[in-house]
Amino acid sequence: MALLKRDLALSVRAGGGFGLALAFFLIVVTLTPFAVGPNSATLATIAAGILWLGALLSCLLSLDRILALDFEDGSLELLATAPIPLEGVATLKAFAHWLTTGLPLTLAAPLLGVLLHLPAEGFFWLTLSLAIGTPALSVIGTFGAALTVGLKRGGLLLSLIVLPLYVPTLIFGAEVARRGTQGMPADTPLALLAGITLATVALLPFASAAAIRINLR
Amino acid sequence: MEMNVTDLAVTRGGMRVLEAVSFRVSAGRAVVLRGPNGIGKTTLLRTLAGLQLADSGSVEPGPEAMAYASHADGIKATLSVRENLTFWAKLHGMLDISNALRDFNLETLVERPAGSLSAGQKRRLGLARMAVTGRPIWLLDEPTVSLDTDSVALFASAVERHLAQGGRAVIATHIDLGLDGEVLQLGPFKAEAPEDPHEDFHEAFL
Amino acid sequence: MSERLPKPTSLWEYANPRRFMALSGFLLPFVAVGTAVALLIGLTWGFFFTPDDYRQGSTVKIIYIHVPSAMVAINAWMMMLVASLIWLIRRHHVSALAAKAAAPVGATMTLIALATGAIWGQPMWGTWWAWDPRLTSFLVLFLFYLGYMALWAAIDNDDTAAELTSVLCIVGSVFAVLSRYALAFWNQGLHQGASVLRAGAVTGDTEERVSNIFAVPLFISMAGFVGFFILLLLVRTRTEVRARRMKALQARERMS
Numbered sequence: 001m002a003l004l005k006r007d008l009a010l011s012v013r014a015g016g017g018f019g020l021a022l023a024f025f026l027i028v029v030t031l032t033p034f035a036v037g038p039n040s041a042t043l044a045t046i047a048a049g050i051l052w053l054g055a056l057l058s059c060l061l062s063l064d065r066i067l068a069l070d071f072e073d074g075s076l077e078l079l080a081t082a083p084i085p086l087e088g089v090a091t092l093k094a095f096a097h098w099l100t101t102g103l104p105l106t107l108a109a110p111l112l113g114v115l116l117h118l119p120a121e122g123f124f125w126l127t128l129s130l131a132i133g134t135p136a137l138s139v140i141g142t143f144g145a146a147l148t149v150g151l152k153r154g155g156l157l158l159s160l161i162v163l164p165l166y167v168p169t170l171i172f173g174a175e176v177a178r179r180g181t182q183g184m185p186a187d188t189p190l191a192l193l194a195g196i197t198l199a200t201v202a203l204l205p206f207a208s209a210a211a212i213r214i215n216l217r
Numbered sequence: 218m219e220m221n222v223t224d225l226a227v228t229r230g231g232m233r234v235l236e237a238v239s240f241r242v243s244a245g246r247a248v249v250l251r252g253p254n255g256i257g258k259t260t261l262l263r264t265l266a267g268l269q270l271a272d273s274g275s276v277e278p279g280p281e282a283m284a285y286a287s288h289a290d291g292i293k294a295t296l297s298v299r300e301n302l303t304f305w306a307k308l309h310g311m312l313d314i315s316n317a318l319r320d321f322n323l324e325t326l327v328e329r330p331a332g333s334l335s336a337g338q339k340r341r342l343g344l345a346r347m348a349v350t351g352r353p354i355w356l357l358d359e360p361t362v363s364l365d366t367d368s369v370a371l372f373a374s375a376v377e378r379h380l381a382q383g384g385r386a387v388i389a390t391h392i393d394l395g396l397d398g399e400v401l402q403l404g405p406f407k408a409e410a411p412e413d414p415h416e417d418f419h420e421a422f423l
Numbered sequence: 424m425s426e427r428l429p430k431p432t433s434l435w436e437y438a439n440p441r442r443f444m445a446l447s448g449f450l451l452p453f454v455a456v457g458t459a460v461a462l463l464i465g466l467t468w469g470f471f472f473t474p475d476d477y478r479q480g481s482t483v484k485i486i487y488i489h490v491p492s493a494m495v496a497i498n499a500w501m502m503m504l505v506a507s508l509i510w511l512i513r514r515h516h517v518s519a520l521a522a523k524a525a526a527p528v529g530a531t532m533t534l535i536a537l538a539t540g541a542i543w544g545q546p547m548w549g550t551w552w553a554w555d556p557r558l559t560s561f562l563v564l565f566l567f568y569l570g571y572m573a574l575w576a577a578i579d580n581d582d583t584a585a586e587l588t589s590v591l592c593i594v595g596s597v598f599a600v601l602s603r604y605a606l607a608f609w610n611q612g613l614h615q616g617a618s619v620l621r622a623g624a625v626t627g628d629t630e631e632r633v634s635n636i637f638a639v640p641l642f643i644s645m646a647g648f649v650g651f652f653i654l655l656l657l658v659r660t661r662t663e664v665r666a667r668r669m670k671a672l673q674a675r676e677r678m679s
Contacts, residue, residue: 002303002304002307002308003304003308005304006293006296006300006304009295009296009300010293010295010296070291072289073289073290073291073292073293074287074288074289074290074291075291075293077268077285077287077289077291078285078291078305078346079308080267080268081266081267081268081280081283081284081285082305082308082309082350083281083308083309083310084308143594147574147587147590147591148574148577150578150583151577151578154577157570157573157574157577160566160569160570160573161570161573161574161591163566164563164566164567164570164595164598164602165594165595165598167563167598167601167602167605167606168598168601168602168604168605171602171605171606171608171609172605172608175608175609189608192605192608196601204594207590207593207594210590211587211590214583214586214587214590215583215587216268217268217269217270217583232674232675
């Protein structure tokens, strides 16, 4: 609990990750019509997918901050010797990242949906799929951050490693939003998306903790 | 309860660094590690803290009794001195940080953001962290770096107080802190280059 | 390295670098000759001595490269997974180095499978690329290979690199399988199923399946590609072992 509180305080005070991800999300959405044209029918068809992709990329932006700062100032080492399992540290770090990135992105997505002419039926499904899917993005991202935490310039490598791991989450998440938008039943992909999130939250912290231990050795 | 290190061997970067390290520290005593740079003082302390795996040998008690302070202090610049200390105290299930603040002369600085502290003040905050962990054995890696003479004396008295309460300390330092304890020269434990290159698996590449 | 070694008592002893070097050095010429013969026979037979398909014409013959390379591309990753597990569980250095050595070969095979697929797909389906689940999962597999190799390249300490890439390989395998199912869910494809190894392939009783007359040279060609993979794997692992040996010698020099 103390760790979560500290991480939240840090990210709010440092200002960085929090606002940055949202600003990036806004920029991606703003640039989309410039690239595909202002035709509102075109935008309406791709809105759900663009919003998912934009949220995913914005999430990627702050991943290296999850662990790198704590690694540099020695906190990670001290956390590893503290009486709290490293798996717990990895889970809490991912949760803090989700609270400061995934959750704001989820809340901002419907607003940006208006800009992209997202059909009315889509708002509920888009928000729901992001709410369920973004925790997986944070947990998978924490794993990538744990792998690359010892590296001087790990940022680009982190993206290269994490993006392929995001494929299943993106497919099911965007599928829910797309089907919902088109008025089709979306419960199957929704169940699969929830399954992926639950499985990654339950299992991946073990891999993250193992990677952190290896990097601290 | 005394601290027992028996026949410890450590490898770093694929190379055996230390071999057959054995020593004991009884309650209220300190051991000062000495030896030239690169001999493995930091490696030994990290092994005792459980951050590095030993190839063989044993350390009693385990890492849960150790409080480790490395060159990096783990201080967050945007948090105040109080917030920094309270965080580590809570993490270790402790509540009271007032003793640590007093022992390391941080009382006047409590509300300052840690980022505005001088190097020496930061170091004192980093060492005060040891006191709030409530752990009996302190592992200190060059604790007096960037401390002025007064602060060194302050630090020495804090360690003494810890020892007087039945604590123990293993310290890598070149400065004579005037502590009650013995000096351990690491030189004799330096691992020899392997004679028979096919002896075991690591050397199998030779 | 030249003196005689005592007779091994367990299969695991071949994971010792010296034993591996001795054994692989002995096997290398046989694997090389076997691979050359199989590739020569399989490809020549396939290209010049099979009839053209009545629908696809001579384009069907790209199958003799496409299918074997695709098979090796997937199995190279499987081999890396097994090698990573062996390294994490039994700490055999050669195992970690073999996984490292396999990755670029696997990535290249994935590229070959993708390229030949595109060349074959153009006359068949009228398009170079379709977002078909099978094609797309190969593209995703290629990304996994890239990430794995980049992580190896980025970490200085060899043991740390071996550990972290092993963890990535295991987690990546799970996600690769997940991606495969997600992609199947996401789009129904143009690609025919994996028909080569089904029983019908030998009897060739339906036109959908790869028929008998193409199958024999295809199997020989597949054997050739597997041999080629093993050959490259052995050569590359030997290089990695020698590189490690060099580093170890330099480190010893510095120590004494």
